[in-house]
Amino acid sequence: MVIKKLKLKYDTKSDSVNILAPAKINLFLHVTGKRPDGYHDLFSLMCCVSLYDSVTLNFDVANISVVCSHPQVPGDETNLAWRAAHLFLRQLQIDAGVEIILDKKIPVAAGLGGGSSDAAAVLLGLNHYHKNPFSEDELSALGLTLGADVPFFIFRKPAIAEGVGEKLKQFQQIKPLPVLLVYPQIYVSTASVYDNLNLGLTKCKQRLKKLFFDNEHSFDMIECLCNDLETVTMHRHSEVRKAQKALIHHGASGALMSGSGPTVFGLFTDNVKADHVKKELLKNSSWQVFHVAMLV
Ligand code: ATP
Numbered sequence: 208m209v210i211k212k213l214k215l216k217y218d219t220k221s222d223s224v225n226i227l228a229p230a231k232i233n234l235f236l237h238v239t240g241k242r243p244d245g246y247h248d249l250f251s252l253m254c255c256v257s258l259y260d261s262v263t264l265n266f267d268v269a270n271i272s273v274v275c276s277h278p279q280v281p282g283d284e285t286n287l288a289w290r291a292a293h294l295f296l297r298q299l300q301i302d303a304g305v306e307i308i309l310d311k312k313i314p315v316a317a318g319l320g321g322g323s324s325d326a327a328a329v330l331l332g333l334n335h336y337h338k339n340p341f342s343e344d345e346l347s348a349l350g351l352t353l354g355a356d357v358p359f360f361i362f363r364k365p366a367i368a369e370g371v372g373e374k375l376k377q378f379q380q381i382k383p384l385p386v387l388l389v390y391p392q393i394y395v396s397t398a399s400v401y402d403n404l405n406l407g408l409t410k411c412k413q414r415l416k417k418l419f420f421d422n423e424h425s426f427d428m429i430e431c432l433c434n435d436l437e438t439v440t441m442h443r444h445s446e447v448r449k450a451q452k453a454l455i456h457h458g459a460s461g462a463l464m465s466g467s468g469p470t471v472f473g474l475f476t477d478n479v480k481a482d483h484v485k486k487e488l489l490k491n492s493s494w495q496v497f498h499v500a501m502l503v
Pocket of ligand 1: 280281286315317318319321322326397466467468
């Protein structure tokens with residue numbers, strides 16, 4: 208496994224830029240309420256992990272286009288990366304094009320934020336190429352119009368996210384552990400998970416009150432693992448619970464669904480153990496398993 212620190216790595220040739228777009232996990236995700244506009248307010252601890260899409264931007268072209276061979280990813284104006292480029296160039300009021308080549312490694316619609324990360328990478332790459340016309344805050348505000356997770360992928364540090372995800376505060380108390388991501392290869396619609404959430408039945412508030420708010424200085428990552436969306440997704444898709452149970456059964460210190468799922472991550476005390484468990488879990492041929500590092 209290659210463990211890379213997440214510094215922005217621009218591989219800049221004359222007329223192209225290549226950026227790594229990482230996946231994220233939610234170490235806790237508490238849904239605090241529903242807003243009049245239909246969006247939900249969150250209180251979530253987010254961290255990037257070392258599973259990356261590769262985003263290459265070629266600038267010697269007249270129009271915006273996306274090249275991506277992944278069957279679930281649109282190649283047209285609905286792609287978040289395309290929309291990010293369009294937004295950026297419109298905001299800058301320049302008549303330029305960009306070819307966006309996406310090499311997808313992050314599973315799609317998996318709760319790992321792949322589309323949002325690609326969009327943030329496009330914003331960061333364009334900003335870099337155009338010699339930083341926008342501040343990080345301005346880029347985040349642009350990104351927020353594309354998706355609630357985009358500002359986090361511009362921030363790129365472990366963070367507590369509030370609001371719909373746009374209010375970010377760096378969180379430095381994470382001691383990184385080896386992670387296995389288990390993607391059960393089933394389709395989960397984020398919108399329908401939120402639609403079916405009963406805010407009266409969520410569990411994280413109590414747990415976080417006891418273990419986080421009243422104890423912020425002795426943060427215990429394993430104890431705080433909690434996701435209010437888990438019950439909705441697991442109720443509908445038994446495979447997600449099965450993946451979580453398998454991780455715990457094989458010795459993960461903790462296991463939780465990320466975002467609205469279906470990916471479940473397990474935290475391990477050492478890489479050798481995580482590698483061994485990965486081999487065990489891959490015996491289930493319908494799961495994809497990735498051994499990654501938390502990027503802190
Ligand atoms: P969310 O919770 O925001 O839906 P996710 O991490 O679960 O995010 P994504 O991988 O971002 O899921 O994909 C969500 C949807 O967005 C998919 O249905 C996909 O077709 C669409 N999409 C648009 N652009 C992209 C992109 N660049 N990469 C992946 N999916 C994209």
